Amino acid sequence: MAETGKTVLSVNNLVVNFKTDNGILQAVRDVSFDLEEGETLCIVGESGSGKSVTSKAIMGILANNAIIAGGNIMYRGENLLEVAEEEFYKIRGHKIGMIFQDPLSSLNPIVKIGKQITEATLINSDKLKLMYNDLISEDMIRYKNTLARRDIAIDTEKKKLELLETQIKTKDYADGAAKSADQAMLKQKKDAFKEFVKKTRAEYDAEAKELKAVLAETQKKAKKQVKEYKAQVTQEHKKKLASLKSELSKAGPEARDSIKKQIEEEKTEYTNKLSITKEEAKKRALTIMKEVGIPDPEKRYNQYPFEFSGGMRQRIVIAIALTASPEILICDEPTTALDVTIQAQILELINRIKEERKLSVIFITHDLGVVANMADRVAVMYAGKIVEYGTAEEIFYDPKHPYTWALLSSIPDVDSKEKLEAIPGTPPNMIYPPKGDAFAARSKYAMNIDFREQPEYYRISDTHYAATWLLDPKAPKVEMPKIVSERIRISLEEDKKHEQAE
Numbered sequence: 001m002a003e004t005g006k007t008v009l010s011v012n013n014l015v016v017n018f019k020t021d022n023g024i025l026q027a028v029r030d031v032s033f034d035l036e037e038g039e040t041l042c043i044v045g046e047s048g049s050g051k052s053v054t055s056k057a058i059m060g061i062l063a064n065n066a067i068i069a070g071g072n073i074m075y076r077g078e079n080l081l082e083v084a085e086e087e088f089y090k091i092r093g094h095k096i097g098m099i100f101q102d103p104l105s106s107l108n109p110i111v112k113i114g115k116q117i118t119e120a121t122l123i124n125s126d127k128l129k130l131m132y133n134d135l136i137s138e139d140m141i142r143y144k145n146t147l148a149r150r151d152i153a154i155d156t157e158k159k160k161l162e163l164l165e166t167q168i169k170t171k172d173y174a175d176g177a178a179k180s181a182d183q184a185m186l187k188q189k190k191d192a193f194k195e196f197v198k199k200t201r202a203e204y205d206a207e208a209k210e211l212k213a214v215l216a217e218t219q220k221k222a223k224k225q226v227k228e229y230k231a232q233v234t235q236e237h238k239k240k241l242a243s244l245k246s247e248l249s250k251a252g253p254e255a256r257d258s259i260k261k262q263i264e265e266e267k268t269e270y271t272n273k274l275s276i277t278k279e280e281a282k283k284r285a286l287t288i289m290k291e292v293g294i295p296d297p298e299k300r301y302n303q304y305p306f307e308f309s310g311g312m313r314q315r316i317v318i319a320i321a322l323t324a325s326p327e328i329l330i331c332d333e334p335t336t337a338l339d340v341t342i343q344a345q346i347l348e349l350i351n352r353i354k355e356e357r358k359l360s361v362i363f364i365t366h367d368l369g370v371v372a373n374m375a376d377r378v379a380v381m382y383a384g385k386i387v388e389y390g391t392a393e394e395i396f397y398d399p400k401h402p403y404t405w406a407l408l409s410s411i412p413d414v415d416s417k418e419k420l421e422a423i424p425g426t427p428p429n430m431i432y433p434p435k436g437d438a439f440a441a442r443s444k445y446a447m448n449i450d451f452r453e454q455p456e457y458y459r460i461s462d463t464h465y466a467a468t469w470l471l472d473p474k475a476p477k478v479e480m481p482k483i484v485s486e487r488i489r490i491s492l493e494e495d496k497k498h499e500q501a502e
């Protein structure tokens with residue numbers, strides 16, 4: 001459970017659409033959630049509910065036809081949706097790591113895996129450069145964001161104008177007068193746009209100029225600081241080396257080897273202070289390979305991805321994600337392609353590294369059963385919306401949304417080999433999302449209003465919310481499906497037995 005209550009990532013009212021040949025597809029519709037430090041938040045929902053699109057938006061790797069139509073993603077006081085590409089490059093994979101469903105697609109098939117892991121480390125090998133970038137990063141982000149905001153403002157107006165122009169071009173006019181009226185209007189708008197661009201540029205450029213001056217000052221200071229650091233490290237190194245060498249010249253034969261060794265160590269230490277050497281990168285890779293449970297890493301280091309099993313490949317992908325010591329790890333169905341035993345091992349591994357490295361984890365899955373033992377909190381997604389949101393306990397023991405009930409009913413029961421209840425019907429086509437509660441058409445609990453109006457979030461507790469009309473005071477009281485309430489009863493009884501036994 002998250003104990004510190006510090007929010008590391010906050011997604012607010014995110015809306016993501018896709019341009020497709022058949023129209024605009026609404027993949028993510030007003031999604032909000034917080035990720036607390038040290039917790040595992042599970043996002044669960046059927047295929048197409050918008051889980052991957054949400055995580056790709058966080059990583060800044062949405063497809064080209066995506067339109068982010070609203071919302072923000074706040075990370076350390078920055079809106080990731082506005083951060084310029086170069087800054088994002090630093091965050092992506094460094095502060096936020098991601099592992100995907102299919103490990104093969106994240107690995108290069110023709111490069112030995114050791115090299116793939118060390119490469120991830122060596123990208124950041126120049127420690128002085130890293131230090132410099134860290135020192136200037138805040139001011140750089142501020143400056144870049146101003147430019148980005150300027151471009152977004154201009155672009156938004158430009159798109160409006162282009163839309164109008166196409167509309168006029170393709171319109172069938174009854175008479176020439178209407179046409180020339182529209183064309184005159186368009187010309188007026190174009191002139192207004194030119195003015196707007198001028199004004200916007202002037203406004204933002206003044207701000208950008210100031211920020212650029214601040215940045216230049218910071219860069220100057222940072223350069224100096226890095227130079228001083230290097231000088232200091234070098235001076236210390238020279239001093240130490242000189243003293244060791246003079247020791248060596250006076251030493252008797254029995255002490256010589258030990259001093260020679262010290263000299264070598266000092267040299268390595270000095271390089272390590274300035275950069276990550278290939279040897280160090282390899283050493284780190286082997287340590288991380290061991291950490292993620294790859295047996296015989298020395299030998300495995302020189303093998304290609306095809307020489308590994310699916311589970312081992314997923315471990316390598318996790319190792320690569322870890323080389324940058326991320327703060328947040330997003331796992332998008334990392335076990336779906338694996339068989340059940342291996343699945344359990346990978347889940348255990350993710351849980352372990354989460355604890356050891358104090359990571360905050362977003363875990364995406366379509367199978368609630370998978371996450372019963374790892375989730376602190378659960379967000380249930382359907383048709384691009386979060387329909388229920390609560391602690392794992394609330395979702396598993398006190399579910400409120402009919403879709404959550406359906407998901408819980410479809411978890412296969414390993415012990416009783418009970419037949420699963422597949423969720424009837426299919427998710428809606430998101431080019432034409434349903435009007436009311438998107439799940440209504442598949443729910444036997446649906447009421448008239450479910451087909452007309454979208455339900456608001458009803459509060460069940462401080463941590464538990466669900467968007468279903470069933471929670472409206474005027475709604476008739478309905479019970480959750482038997483299969484779900486029975487399971488809850490049984491597992492509560494089992495919990496009790498465990499407690500008594502202890």
Ligand SMILES: Nc1ncnc2c1ncn2[C@@H]1O[C@H](COP(=O)(O)OP(=O)(O)OP(=O)(O)O)[C@@H](O)[C@H]1O
Pocket residue numbers: 018019020025026027045046047048049050051052053054063064065066366430
């Ligand atoms: N580049 C794209 N162009 C058009 N539609 C897209 C694109 N990427 C995703 N979509 C659509 O967005 C919706 C949400 O997709 P998403 O990949 O987030 O689903 P998901 O919940 O991750 O499902 P799964 O469990 O199958 O991975 C789907 O309807 C999908 O078809």
Ligand SMILES: [Mg+2]
Pocket residue numbers: 051052053332
């Ligand atoms: Mg997906």
